[in-house]
Amino acid sequence: MDSLLRLLMGPWTTYIIWVLSDQGPQRFGALKRAVPGISTRMLTERLRMLQGAGIIWRVQEETIPPAVTYGLTSRGRELRSILDALGDIAKRWRDEGVFAGEVSGTT
Numbered sequence: 001m002d003s004l005l006r007l008l009m010g011p012w013t014t015y016i017i018w019v020l021s022d023q024g025p026q027r028f029g030a031l032k033r034a035v036p037g038i039s040t041r042m043l044t045e046r047l048r049m050l051q052g053a054g055i056i057w058r059v060q061e062e063t064i065p066p067a068v069t070y071g072l073t074s075r076g077r078e079l080r081s082i083l084d085a086l087g088d089i090a091k092r093w094r095d096e097g098v099f100a101g102e103v104s105g106t107t
Contacts, residue, residue, distance in 0.1 A: 007053055012038050012046050014083060017072070020056065021080045025071030050076070 008014050012035060019034045020026060026034065032043055047070055050056040055076040061067040093099065 007049075008079075010046065010049065012042060013050065014086075016043070016046055016050065017055065017076060017079055018083050018087070020070060020072045021077065021083060025069050028068050028070070031070060055079070 008017075015035055016031070019031065023034060028043070028047075031047075032038065032040065035043065038046075047056065047058070051058050051070075053075075054073055056070050057073050059069045061069075
């Protein structure tokens with residue numbers, strides 16, 4: 001489990017996977033717009049790492065300029081239910097003020 005968490009905990013990694021899971025295959029530019037605040041260099045680095053881990057696929061069309069599309073492999077799609085569960089927890093915690101440092105009673 002530690003190896004999987006280390007793979008996913010890099011900057012922007014889970015967000016990129018979530019966008020591809022939620023919106024389907026994306027061209028590089030559309031993916032960059034869907035992940036506001038990420039630099040081109042960081043997105044490229046994360047995509048290469050995810051492709052190397054077999055979580056995403058990459059298809060390059062030999063056009064000018066090249067059209068590159070990314071999507072989730074079956075391994076990447078396995079993460080959807082986990083990301084959905086984390087998203088539900090994050091929304092609940094946000095509503096409880098956890099991220100603003102306004103934690104009311106916890107159980």
